[in-house]
Amino acid sequence: MASSGDRADKQRQLDEFRVDPRDSALTTDLGVRVDDTDNSLSVGERGPTIMDDFHFREKITHFDHERIPERVVHARGAGAYGHFRVYDDSLAEYTVAEFLRDPSVETEVFVRFSTVAGSRGSADTVRDVRGFATKFYTRQGNFDLVGNNMPVFFIQDGIKFPDFVHAVKPEPHNEIPQASSAHDTLWDFVQLQPETMHMMMWLMSDRALPRSFAMMQGFGVHTFRLVNAEGRGTFVKFHWKPELGTHSLDWDETQKIAGKDPDFNRRDLWESIEAGNYPEYELGVQLVPEADEHRFDFDLLDATKIIPEEEVPVRPVGRLVLDRNPENFFAETEQVAFCLGNVVPGIDFTNDPLLQARLFSYLDTQLIRLGGPNFTQLPVNRAVAPVRNHHRDAYHQTQIHQGRAAYHKNSLSGGCPAIGAGVDGDGVYRHYQERVDGTKIRKRSESFADHYSQATLFWNSMCDWEKEHIVSAFRFELGKVEHRHIREGVVEQLNHVDHDLATRVAEGIGVE
Ligand code: HEM
Secondary structure (H helix, E strand, O other): OHHHHHHHHHHHHHHOOOOOOOOOOOEOOOOOEOOOOOOOOEOOOOOOEOOOOHHHHHHHHHHHOOOOOOOOOOOOEEEEEEEEEEOOOHHHHOOOOHHHHOOOOOEEEEEEEEEOOOOOOOOOOOOOOEEEEEEEEEOOEEEEEEEEOOOOOOOOOHHHHHHHHHHHOOOOOOOOOOOOOOOHHHHHHHHHOHHHHHHHHHHOOHHHOEOOHHHOOEEOOOOEEEEOOOOOEEEEEEEEEEOOOOOEOOHHHHHHHHHHOOOHHHHHHHHHHHOOOOOEEEEEEEEEEHHHOOOOOOOOOOOOOOOOOOOOOOEEEEEEEEEEOOOOHHHHHHOOOOOOOOOOOOEEOOOOHHHHHHHHHHHHHHHHHOOOHHHHHOOOOOOOOOOOOOOOOOOOOOOOOOOOOOOOOOOOOOOOOOOOOOOOOOOOOOOOOOOOOOOOOOOOOHHHOOOOHHHHHHHHOOOHHHHHHHHHHHHHHHHOOOOHHHHHHHHHHHHHHOHHHHHHHHHHOOOO
């Protein structure tokens, strides 16, 4: 069966890089046996340390350079390996992606869960969005589903992302507050950018306080496109549903846990896997035929909107099991590089302007975070699919390319890597042929203009105690905002969502 082969391929690949230092002699980086690593070489017992001590210099130099930049967002995370398999071949009519249409294929995955705003050492149980990023090592190349635990996002266009992140991160003058939504800059951004309102409702709900990574939903957020063998596209939204159900902590619990065990969520993930209680998630899809693109009262390209499940039900298609902890946090969880641009045949993008910005941003940031373009050669990032191209050299090149010709086309190095012969379903990536025609403008479609209806829908779908928690969260967070006009501005926005909500929040924060 193809399945075990795929898992084994990734395992074998990782095995090649494993280093077990037990029972071996201490050496320098170049294999010279070391006689003493506790005393530096000096002139006499009390004299100066001397430059001859190459072991001392190498040891300290390597240590001095151990840190790499943390991710600009989602710096704190925890990862695990696992496997994914579809239930049946029912998606074959929509996509040529083998891992989505062939139930005999088991695909190895690496998942990284994260918080967004805090630094690498911040606490797990803060009020925040959680990242849910999945790398599928498929036989057609790596596919990354880089999602969150909430189905919408704060902004509609990625060009606002630096503004949003500057507002949400600790304030620049004193780097306070660490990993908290309770500060003026965030709420200033919110009151001035009404498109944030739907996501802010999710953020102020208990969804922002997951009890466990294994009890949290995941969403691809954007509308993507599946493409079948005839080149026909179907819009798709991806959903992860946890087998254990979706559960949250209570606000008061999160505060106590953050003090007593800042690693609460990552410890739980690690220990569950060690104990054999493997977190499981079901992959679901919402499919929308292209003919229905304009059927909704919102725009499918607007990442601040969900497709209500009453209108398009979520169809369960496969199962993900996380069953192995990484062996080294830095090598695997820290060096993993997710990117929206990592797609395989049968999956394509849409013109969602948030998605389009992300296509640029991840690779760009990883070039600096991971030191140049060869990070795809790091064990956790390597594809199990064969890799052959004319990319050469650069920092941290680990491969010894053979032959004298590194260009296409050439007649010297035994020919060129084969280019797709043009047969559908042959494993070649072909971009979906979308007709695009228009004028260059900086203006968003009117179909993106409704910022409140789905925020109201969310509020109305809450029961009484859930509403109570949301009101308390707004009161707590806004209560810490120093500037009155910002508090008033947010209440004004909330009034567009629901009058009762706005009134209850206003009462708690001294705004009339
Ligand atoms: C990192 C999700 C929007 C830029 C991440 C990660 C996740 C994520 C899960 C962490 C990946 C990991 O674990 O390594 C999302 C979602 C978004 C969104 C669901 C909206 C739907 C954006 C936008 C931008 C952006 C609009 C920029 C235009 C970044 C950057 C990183 C990141 C630079 C750090 C990547 C790295 O250093 O490897 N995002 N994000 N994100 N995101 Fe986003």
